[in-house]
Amino acid sequence: MAVWNIRGFNHPDKVFACKNLIHSFKLDLVCILENHINVQSLLDPFFESSHSVFPSESSCHNFHLNSSGRIWIKWNSSKLCFKPALITSQLISGTIWVARQPILQLSAVYASNNSTDRKGLWADISNSNHDNKLPWALIGDFNCCRYASEKLGGAPITMSALKDFNDLIFSKGFKELNYVGFKYSWYNQRNDNPIHIKLDRVLVNDLWLESFAESYCSLQNHSCSDHCPIILHSGLVSQVHHRFLFKNYWSKMDKFWAHLIDVFSKHSVGNPLTHFTASLKLLKECIKKEAWFSINGVKKYLDGLLCKQKELLGLLQDDHNNMRINMAYKEINADIANFTSIFNSWIIQRAKVNWLKKR
Known part of the structure; x- marks a missing residue:
C-alpha cells in the first residue's frame, strides 16, 4: 500500500503519476491526500471513471467534510476490502479485510496546518483503535515533525511545537517504522529559501512489528508533487510459481x-x-x-546459426565454387528456416494464450 500527498488529483498528469506508482510497486491500496476535488465532481460518471486507478476499484473519501478533498482511499477490490470505521476532516480509519478476515487496522492521516485543529486529530487517533488485537498502521502527512533535526531551512522549530505529536506517540506506544530513501519528505521547491522537512511518515503499534517483522517503508521521488510518496512494503519475498505450458x-x-x-x-x-x-x-x-x-535456448541457437551463415557467406565471396562450403551454406539455410518457424510458432501460441486470458 502507499500514501501520497499529490497536491491535486484533479489533473490528468497527477492521475497518470498515481497509476504509474501503483504499476511500479504492484500496489493494492493507495491513500491520496490533498486531492483538490469537489464532492460534486464525483457525481459525474466520466470523472469517476477517468480518476480510477485500479481495474476493479472501490474507494472512500472525506470530501463532504472539507472543500479541498483531503483524503481519498482507493483499493483493488479483487484483492482486499477496506471498511472505514471513523471518518473526520483529517482522518479516515478502518480495517483491511482479506478473504473475509480482518488483517490490520489502517489510519490515513492528512493533518491540518493549524496546531489547534491537529489537537482534535490527535484525540481522534487516540480513540480510533477499534480492535487492539489487530496490527495498526498510521500513514500520511502529519503536517508536523517529531524532532528539530527533521527540518532544514526556514524558521527553527521550538520544542513546544513538537510536544503534542510526541505525546500522542508515547501515550499510544507507536513506533516509527524503519524506512529507506529520502530523509525529508517535503520540499518547498524554492531556490531563495529552500526548506526540507519530514512531514510524511508511517507509525505502527507493537502488534504490527510482531506480525510484520520484515516490513518497512520507502520514500520515493517527489515526481509531480512537493511531497514524497511513501510505499509500505511487507518485506516478504513472494516466490512466483509459473504454471507449466506445453510449447507446440x-x-x-x-x-x-x-x-x-x-x-x-x-x-x-x-x-x-x-x-x-x-x-x-x-x-x-x-x-x-x-x-x-526454453524459447531462450531456441533463440540463442538461432542466433548462432545466423552468425555461422554470415561466416559461410564471407567464405563464398572468395571461393564461390567450393562444393563443401556451398553444401554447408544450403544446410544452414534449411536449419535457419526450421528454427525461425519454431520461434514464430511460439510467438503465435503465446499471443493466443494472452488473448484467451483476457476473454
Whole structure:
C-alpha cells in the first residue's frame, strides 16, 4: 500500500503519476491526500471513471467534510476490502479485510496546518483503535515533525511545537517504522529559501512489528508533487510459481519423441491414472534438461546459426565454387528456416494464450 500527498488529483498528469506508482510497486491500496476535488465532481460518471486507478476499484473519501478533498482511499477490490470505521476532516480509519478476515487496522492521516485543529486529530487517533488485537498502521502527512533535526531551512522549530505529536506517540506506544530513501519528505521547491522537512511518515503499534517483522517503508521521488510518496512494503519475498505450458514446437524436435516413447514404454504399476500422472511428470523433467525447452535456448541457437551463415557467406565471396562450403551454406539455410518457424510458432501460441486470458 502507499500514501501520497499529490497536491491535486484533479489533473490528468497527477492521475497518470498515481497509476504509474501503483504499476511500479504492484500496489493494492493507495491513500491520496490533498486531492483538490469537489464532492460534486464525483457525481459525474466520466470523472469517476477517468480518476480510477485500479481495474476493479472501490474507494472512500472525506470530501463532504472539507472543500479541498483531503483524503481519498482507493483499493483493488479483487484483492482486499477496506471498511472505514471513523471518518473526520483529517482522518479516515478502518480495517483491511482479506478473504473475509480482518488483517490490520489502517489510519490515513492528512493533518491540518493549524496546531489547534491537529489537537482534535490527535484525540481522534487516540480513540480510533477499534480492535487492539489487530496490527495498526498510521500513514500520511502529519503536517508536523517529531524532532528539530527533521527540518532544514526556514524558521527553527521550538520544542513546544513538537510536544503534542510526541505525546500522542508515547501515550499510544507507536513506533516509527524503519524506512529507506529520502530523509525529508517535503520540499518547498524554492531556490531563495529552500526548506526540507519530514512531514510524511508511517507509525505502527507493537502488534504490527510482531506480525510484520520484515516490513518497512520507502520514500520515493517527489515526481509531480512537493511531497514524497511513501510505499509500505511487507518485506516478504513472494516466490512466483509459473504454471507449466506445453510449447507446440516441442513436437518438431526428434529428441522430444524419443523422451515420450521412452517414458511411456515403461511397465505400468498400480493405478493407471497415478502411473499416467507420474509419467507426465517424468516427461516434463526430461524435457526441462534440453536446450530447446526454453524459447531462450531456441533463440540463442538461432542466433548462432545466423552468425555461422554470415561466416559461410564471407567464405563464398572468395571461393564461390567450393562444393563443401556451398553444401554447408544450403544446410544452414534449411536449419535457419526450421528454427525461425519454431520461434514464430511460439510467438503465435503465446499471443493466443494472452488473448484467451483476457476473454
